[in-house]
Amino acid sequence: MTQTLTLTINGTKHDIELEDARPTLLDVLRERVGLTGTKKGCDRGQCGACTVLVDGRRINSCLALAMSHDGADITTIEGVADGDTLHPVQAAFIENDGFQCGYCTPGQIMSAIGLFSENGTANDPEQLREGMSGNICRCAAYAGITEALLDAQT
Numbered sequence: 252m253t254q255t256l257t258l259t260i261n262g263t264k265h266d267i268e269l270e271d272a273r274p275t276l277l278d279v280l281r282e283r284v285g286l287t288g289t290k291k292g293c294d295r296g297q298c299g300a301c302t303v304l305v306d307g308r309r310i311n312s313c314l315a316l317a318m319s320h321d322g323a324d325i326t327t328i329e330g331v332a333d334g335d336t337l338h339p340v341q342a343a344f345i346e347n348d349g350f351q352c353g354y355c356t357p358g359q360i361m362s363a364i365g366l367f368s369e370n371g372t373a374n375d376p377e378q379l380r381e382g383m384s385g386n387i388c389r390c391a392a393y394a395g396i397t398e399a400l401l402d403a404q405t
């Protein structure tokens with residue numbers, strides 16, 4: 252039975268027809284809405300590449316059934332810049348080489364934005380690394396990522 256999923260994504264309301272209730276939020280964002288900035292890494296909740304904000308809280312979108320978030324407000328990496336002006340966290344990642352291949356970067360940035368909104372700012376690198384422990388960087392660009400997180404708060 253077809254069901255209608257309603258999501259507000261980056262400020263725009265979407266009514267999405269689903270043939271069944273099984274697609275994940277990640278697959279709906281990428282395959283139905285065309286927002287491919289959110290990445291699929293492990294597809295099992297281990298890497299954080301798929302991090303998005305749901306009603307302001309960060310989640311692994313590969314673990315969430317889209318239908319369970321019917322009516323939610325979703326923010327993806329495509330929605331954080333203000334026109335041509337990058338979000339401060341995006342700008343800090345560029346400024347501090349907070350990436351190498353870049354595949355994990357959208358998830359890292361969304362997780363950092365969520366972390367700052369949940370916990371406020373933190374100037375302790377250990378605390379930042381702990382807060383970002385759900386986001387894996389296969390290239391191990393952690394030094395630059397930590398610098399970016401510190402810089403984004405100044």
Ligand code: FES
Pocket residue numbers: 290291292293294295296297298299300301302311312313314
């Ligand atoms: Fe979701 Fe890895 S793709 S945690």
